[in-house]
Amino acid sequence: MTTSQGIIMILAGLASGPLLGGLIAGLDRILTARFQSRIGPPLLQPFYDVIKLFGKEKMVVNVWQAFCANAYMTAASISVVLFFLRSDLLLILFIQAVGAVFLVVGAFSSTSPYSQAGAHRELLQILCYEPLLIFVVVGIYLLTGSFKIESVYAWNQPVLLKLPFMFVVLSFVLTIKLRKSPFDLSTSHHAHQELVKGLLTDYSGSFLALTEIAHWYETVLVLGLCSLFWTTNPVGAILLVGLTYFLEIWIDNVSARLNWRWMLGYGWAMGVSLSLVNLVWLYAR
Amino acid sequence: MKELTYVLIFLPFIASLTCFFKIPSQVRSFMILTTGCILIVSSLLLIPYVPFAFTPQILFGLGVHDLIRVPDFILMFAILYFGFKHRSLLVIVPAVLQIVLVVWFEIIISSGMIEGQQMFRSVTQAFYCDNLSLIMVLIISIIGSIICFQAIPYMKNHEEHLKLSTSKQPRFFFVMLFFLGVMNGLVLSNDMIVIHFFLAATTLCSFLLIGHDGNKEAIRNSVRALWMNNLGCLAFTVAMMMIYHNLGSTDVQQIIRTPPGTGLSFLALALLCFASFTKSAQFPMQSWLIGAMVAPTPVSALLHSSTMVKVGVYLVLRLAPAMHGSFLSQCIALFGAFTFLAAAGLAVGQSNGKKVLAYSTISNLGLIFACAGLNTPESITAAILLIIFHAITKALLFLCVGTIEQHIESRDIEDMRGLYSKMPLTALITVMGVVMMIMPPFGLLLGKWMAMEAAARNIFVIILAAIGSALTAMYWARWAGTLMSDPFAGKFKLEKQPVVTWAALLSLCAGAGILSIAVPWLYTGLFTPSMSLNYVPPYTLNDGVLENSYGIFAAFPLCLIAVMGFLQSILAVRGATKARICAPYLSGIQTAEHRVFMGPMNQLVKAEAGNYYLSNIFGEKKLTIWINLAAGVLLTLIVGGAL
């Protein structure tokens, strides 16, 4: 792409996190409320939340939380920008992982047991979803012949038709990344879990706002990965992503939280076996 | 360049001899510093001459091969002597076998009787240096010297701690410096017999250094290292003889240029790979490296992470062109990926800091073997990148752990909890080292990215590598978090360390960072020429962005963004120092001391936390047996498939 196109894409990527991610988060809360026979907050509620948080008094448990929150935000935004620039999928994964690790280190830097336990659970979550994401990306590579996103757009069929199992694996990852039940072990959007707010317990004010915006960026990224499975028709992409997201919220509301052994065991077992089946079938064609 | 080669190999020998005698410690320290600086300068001066090859003039009518004969026998008898001294049959039997075989070999060569084809006469070039050798020389000379520098205050402290009446430092530095020369000689040699000599010499040095402290545990582990490495040397000897039988030559460059399968038997290659696996402590021969962690930390840094264990990967990378496209190569890829995963899993279950570093080393070496086994231009580039960046970063981490260990007198990660409040700069450098191990845009991650993209066609390798990569992130992030786990509410007070220690740590840290930024220039300057003899350059480089047909890594732009992000985050920290410091959330019952809460009966209780080591799943005792079994099966496949 040309330089001007590139600059537009960079700006779009940077804006997509706060704007698009915030709207998706608002939609999430309204849908959840409707599932629970409530009315729910206005659509722009997440924006009010984040702006309010930026206006709070600056308070930290450990000054390095500031570093970690900023690093998380930087990594998440760069990974989305690279996605918009149609860069290398494996690279995007590794950059996204930088943010996740810094979030964990920031949680470790506080001595509250809730924070520490939440950090360990988050590490186990990363342990669970990182290989699965790599399998999905490798599946796309084996199909289109390249890790670059532009090759997916150059593919004249929806990728979903050839990689259906990989989409199931990706939705497993989506459940973990969006922090939805049954895999919202380390922290969740609902109030009062058994670890108070888990990973995010000791973040407050503007640093909490930064982690929230970084989470929006990650939401945009993972939903973007879902959209790669139907690139031939924009309507198809929106339907696929919308349906998947709707299902995630529905599953969130009907299931209880499970423990990390279940998540890791089932995730790896299902992830590895589904990936093997799909990839071997692809490879053998 | 001949003079530079001789300096690089022989100056450490001379320096080590001077260390051996009783001289005042300041003189010895000055000598070590000077030797190290000369080595660093010489290795850098070597760069313009590469690639080169030469054979030295005949000395007293003897060629290199003849000169090495006597020292080789002395070495093998020395190993036999130590086998008898420690009554270890495992050492004695292979040592005797080796002596017998080498004698037989010498008889065959000198009588000129060769069965089969007589293709080559003698070694054409005794010394050969291409970019791979140059990279190894740079690593050995620069990183090795820095480690020796840091060893000076470390050993002084170590001996004060042990309350030794007579200093054992002369012996220590004698072996350390000797080892540097031996390593340089190994990577610059082209003759298998000379390589065999240097290989045995590294085995002996390792044995002497692991057993340095002289207590029961040290001696036991040093003997184990001796017999395992000696077994590898034996395999090397057998392979060397088989190759001579088939090709009539011990010249490495000539050997790898013969097409695979014709004349160069796969069994010989498999045995050489076995020797490499032993040297690099791959499963099931990993116990010597884990046990070697009882040695003083500079030993662990020099031998067991940066240099000696790299000999194995160096040998396999040298031989990779000869194995191109073979079943053996594929098996090595699978074996390497398996090691990568298994060692990462074992590291997750460890709380001993040095053992975590040891398993991490084995894990990364497994990944490098996997790259060598995949044998494509991308994977070989990845292997070279991994070697360089792993050497620097692991040396840095070992030196940090050594410094920490001397301060808090423990090497357990749980005792390093909240180290930031006691040793802020060291803790930060360690965290920086951990970040450089697992994160983009640093070179190690670049190598891992290249390796995974190269491996993606091989389903089993990529599955193993993906899970291994996730486990790697887990144990590193856990350690980094534990170090920072103390609410910091005071002024940043720099802890006291010797100047040499700060110089060593900071130079390695800065070096790794600068090299990561310089990867585009390294690629065009160092990697592509070294591979053009055997492989087509895999990536194109535009404005610091590495690209090939299926992948793209914007190395330099990401470095710039990372630097900006880092600066911005540091500014945020400075802003946060003016913020209100509050206690961590402890359900409202915290006291003014932030870790302490008001418990039952108004007793003060300290909030404790511990890390998940998941020892039920990843425990060393539980898992090692299964891993060794699986590794044994894979090794049998490698050797059996070669038959």
Add this chain to the structure above:
Amino acid sequence: MFNKILTRARTMSPWVLHFDCGSCNGCDIEVLACLTPVYDVERFGMINVGNPMHADVFLVTGTVNHRNKKVLRNLYDQIPDPKVVVAIGACGLTGGIFREAYNVVGGVDKIIPVDVYVPGCPAKPEAIIDGVVLGLEKLKK
């Protein structure tokens, strides 16, 4: 202009920390009833956070006694500014029916400054919501 946006955001997103000092749980049940679909305070952006560091509005029920006064103070200190304190129920206002017991200190305002008093025994959910909304007026200044 930024101040206007900030004030609006603050009033549209009051995160609530609920603390039961020594309550009989009557008021607490009414507070939790606000979160149910019947009253649905999430319409106003109110979320029940369990953590003072995330909270804006501090809902306190029950009497303060010598045991939990330190906890109350700790939690209040851990809430970053700007914050609103709402004392709920007769016990929260003055100590209520337990005022003369030997361990009772009294109402919440003996330990921390209170912005809104919501009387009742127990206070009705509608009254509690009214009280919080009244408290948000303070944030507008």
